[in-house]
Amino acid sequence: MAELTTLARPYAKAVFDAAQDQNAVDLWDQALAFAAQVAADQEVKIILANPGLSEQRKAELFADCFEEQLPEALRNFLLILAENKRLALLPAISELFSLHRADLERTVKINISTAFEMTAEQQQKMIDALSRKLERKVELESSVDQTLIGGVVVRTGDLVIDASVRGKLARMASAVGS
Structure with a gap:
């Protein structure tokens, strides 16, 4: 678990800084929490581990899980995670993001x-x-x-x-x- 947190930390910090710049911390926190739930689903884990799918396709399938149209920034973030084979880190990224938010809001x-x-x-x-x-x-x-x-x-x-x-x-x- 410590290794996942170590890998997730730079992504969480970067996305938190971007969310702060956009004044959208609440929106990002909710979106990441949902994405973390999706990434933790057993069937989604199987899809993400499938070596026959391209990283681009995995990101597209992952984005399709959202009911609403994803903001472009979140879609890009998911694509970056997919390209780096880090979609499985979403639960840890969401948790760290929430900690950054709690620290900001004291x-x-x-x-x-x-x-x-x-x-x-x-x-x-x-x-x-x-x-x-x-x-x-x-x-x-x-x-x-x-x-x-x-x-x-x-x-x-x-x-x-x-x-x-x-x-x-x-x-x-x-x-x-x-």
Whole structure:
């Protein structure tokens, strides 16, 4: 996965810069998200791996998956990816593009796992505290994980804050065992 991200990074940065220049970051984000879904489809993967099809034809078939007429810039981008045999990178490119967008808009998506359902008031307090701490607008997604026993686990990108009872017990057991 790290290799795919490494290969996708320059494409994502280039397309993000182009989208910014065109004031079309939202449009590109949506189009890339759809293209990533198409590229992740098992049947499409088989077509993209077919050595009997030219790269031009693969790009055309891929573009035909879109219901609406593609903007010329997106069609050209797909063609460049096809020529370089990189259409399979679209999911990673889309993900990196979304990260660039979140950085531009100073937003962060956070997943919180709790042992019990959080009330709207608790969620708002968590959003406010994390917004102050991270200096970003927080988009919160919460889920219930009863195996935590109590407390919360906060995840965003590479950051994980484990303030759960299960996590504390595991750290205590590790400290006692060493």
